[in-house]
Amino acid sequence: MKVLIIEDEQHNAKRLSALLKEIDSDIEILAILESVAESVDWxxxxxxxxxxxxxxxxTDGLSFDIFSQIKVKCSVIFTSAFDEYAIRAFKVNSVDYLLKPVKIEELKESLEKFKTNMAPPYVAQMMDDVSGILRQQQKNYRSRFLLPSKDILYTVLIKDVIYFYTEYRITRAVMADNQSHIVPFTMEELEEQLDPDIFFRVTRQYLLNSSGxxxxxxxFNGKLQILTNPETQEKIVMSRDRSKIFKKWLDR
Incomplete structure (x- = not known):
């Protein structure tokens, strides 16, 4: 079986690839792609x-955008971190999905489902309906955090956050005045909650507001260094591949 993986987080892509090989060593991973543009070209x-x-x-949009630009004839299994409502939409429309982090038992079930129905002809036709549901949900991006401090609660507005960074499994939001606030979310969860037109995850540790x-x-070698105000604690140097996606994201 020849498999293509479209996933912009390298650790998720590597994990999925390893699980597939564990399930069936004959599976051939043709490529791992990170963006809509790269996938369309492929x-x-x-x-x-x-x-x-x-x-x-x-990083450059929803994977459903691929279907509006190129004809995809193969079967598709989506991976997502969306909430239960969106996942039900997948099920109603008979498009299989895997909730992140992917579990090997669920992956096996999805592969079995694929093998018993090798190429559903209706997959591409359903993309518009499912895409519409997800786009409607994505309009409701997080606008603030409600955070505890001793005996009180206070709010932090998303628009005032210059960047998020993670260290020792703790995620912090850094503001324009260089104050930081601990937020109870992983970087992956924040990516799902924040407007992708405003925030971009430049490395595994940093998620930047474009205004900062x-x-x-x-x-060197096609890499980029990103400078912010206030400055980050560590130098931000993006990989060559990530830099290409970042430049496309900025030049929209």
Missing amino acids: FKYQRQPDLTFMDVRL IVKIVNY
């Missing part, structure tokens, strides 16, 4: 795989 020039795993949200970026410096 489908234009490469032979269709037997099965594609797609993350719902990619003051300079982008060419590093």
Whole structure:
């Protein structure tokens, strides 16, 4: 079986690839792609795989955007971190899904479902309906945090956060005055809750507000260094592949 993985988080892609190999060593991973644009280019020039795993949200849009630009003939299994309502939408429309983090038992079930129905002809036709549901949900991005402090609660507005960073499994929101607040979410959860037109995850440790970026410096070998105000505790250097996606994100 030839499989394509479309997932912008490398650790998720590597984990999924390892689980697939554990289930069936004959599975061939054709490629791991990170964006809508990269996926469209791949489908234009490469032979269709037997099965594609797609993350719902990619750095440059929803994976459903792929279907509006290129004809995808293979079966698709989506991976997502959306809430129960969105997941029910997948089930009603008979598009299989895996909730992150992917569990090997559920992955096995999805593969069995695929094998018993190799190429459902209606998958592409259902993308508009499911995409509409998810887009409607995504309009309701988080606008604030309600955080505890001793005996009181206080709010932090998302628009005032310059960047988020994680250290020792603790996520902090850094404000324009360089104050930081601990927020009870992982970086993956924040990516699902924040407007992707405003926030971009430049590395595994940092999620930046575009308004806080003051300079982008060419590093070496196609990498980029990002400077923010206030400055980050560590130097932010993006990988070459991530830098390409970042530049497309900025130049929209």
